[in-house]
Amino acid sequence: GSVAGFEDCEIARNDGSNGVTIYLDYEVSAYFRHCRIYDNFGSAINSILSRVILDDCVISGHTLDPDFTVAPLEVVGGTIVARNCLVYGNVGASTGGMILSSIDGAFISNTVIAFNNSTASLAGGEALRISNQQGVPITIENSILWANTSRGARSAGLLPSVALGLSGEVRYSIVEGGGPSCVDCSRHPGVHFDHVIDADPLFQDPLSGNFNLRPGSPAIDAGDPASPPDIDGSRRDMGSWLPGLAPHYVFRRGDANADGSLDLSDAVRILIGLFQDEDALTCLDAADVDDNGLVQITDAISIL
Numbered sequence: 001g002s003v004a005g006f007e008d009c010e011i012a013r014n015d016g017s018n019g020v021t022i023y024l025d026y027e028v029s030a031y032f033r034h035c036r037i038y039d040n041f042g043s044a045i046n047s048i049l050s051r052v053i054l055d056d057c058v059i060s061g062h063t064l065d066p067d068f069t070v071a072p073l074e075v076v077g078g079t080i081v082a083r084n085c086l087v088y089g090n091v092g093a094s095t096g097g098m099i100l101s102s103i104d105g106a107f108i109s110n111t112v113i114a115f116n117n118s119t120a121s122l123a124g125g126e127a128l129r130i131s132n133q134q135g136v137p138i139t140i141e142n143s144i145l146w147a148n149t150s151r152g153a154r155s156a157g158l159l160p161s162v163a164l165g166l167s168g169e170v171r172y173s174i175v176e177g178g179g180p181s182c183v184d185c186s187r188h189p190g191v192h193f194d195h196v197i198d199a200d201p202l203f204q205d206p207l208s209g210n211f212n213l214r215p216g217s218p219a220i221d222a223g224d225p226a227s228p229p230d231i232d233g234s235r236r237d238m239g240s241w242l243p244g245l246a247p248h249y250v251f252r253r254g255d256a257n258a259d260g261s262l263d264l265s266d267a268v269r270i271l272i273g274l275f276q277d278e279d280a281l282t283c284l285d286a287a288d289v290d291d292n293g294l295v296q297i298t299d300a301i302s303i304l
Contacts, residue, residue, distance in 0.1 A: 004030045012038040019065025024050040042069040049077040062090040071099035085111040089250035097127040105137045114146045125163030138168030142223035144239045172224040209248040251286040267303040
């Protein structure tokens with residue numbers, strides 16, 4: 001029954017109990033505004049039968065606790081509101097972004113869920129997985145779900161990045177693998193897709209955490225025309241707007257050549273870096289496949 005408020009906070013580099021940094025248990029109302037939740041072990045937020053409101057927040061750099069981490073942000077029961085948020089560069093067991101189970105409602109607006117990775121086999125919902133009952137209000141609008149993976153494999157052309165339960169609405173958003181030709185989107189007729197496109201949002205520099213849009217992005221002036229306009233008075237863009245955000249670099253362990261996939265070319269890049277040109281390894285953390293602090297030939301063997 002508690003109420004908690006966090007504003008202008010940085011919550012970083014914690015070893016939370018049971019792999020959770022912020023744990024909300026039973027009828028808690030938690031408000032996060034202008035918060036940066038970085039590089040904690042396991043989940044960033046785990047909410048049980050509670051209410052979570054995130055405004056202008058960033059969740060990034062969370063690693064996998066194999067015993068407890070289902071997703072970087074997990075809500076079981078209760079409700080969640082996420083407005084103008086950025087969730088990127090995380091790892092989870094079921095999904096790399098958010099998992100919402102048996103919830104009473106969700107509203108996700110102008111939020112980017114991108115470059116996250118799950119350790120599950122491809123099953124859809126690499127960015128966002130929701131299980132809910134028929135009639136529960138679920139709305140995702142003006143958001144971008146892009147470049148999320150399962151075991152390093154992109155979901156584009158296979159399954160949508162968002163997996164919903166029996167009802168909900170995704171509107172005026174970019175969803176990788178979830179455009180008009182998406183086959184899986186018809187599995188649940190109670191889920192409504194309106195003005196959802198599958199197109200590269202053209203982020204400025206996502207691997208350094210800059211998710212602003214480049215000129216020509218299909219997300220510019222493409223949000224819901226009924227939404228409040230952007231700060232310049234133009235039609236609402238899709239995605240989040242967080243000016244002045246300090247760089248927070250993204251890497252995928254094993255993706256030595258930073259092409260978004262784990263494959264033979266990564267093993268080759270590691271071998272080139274070890275035996276021919278050390279400058280070929282631009283991110284040593286990515287090349288350190290077994291996370292032992294060293295880049296060795298065994299890392300290339302692990303990829304193979």
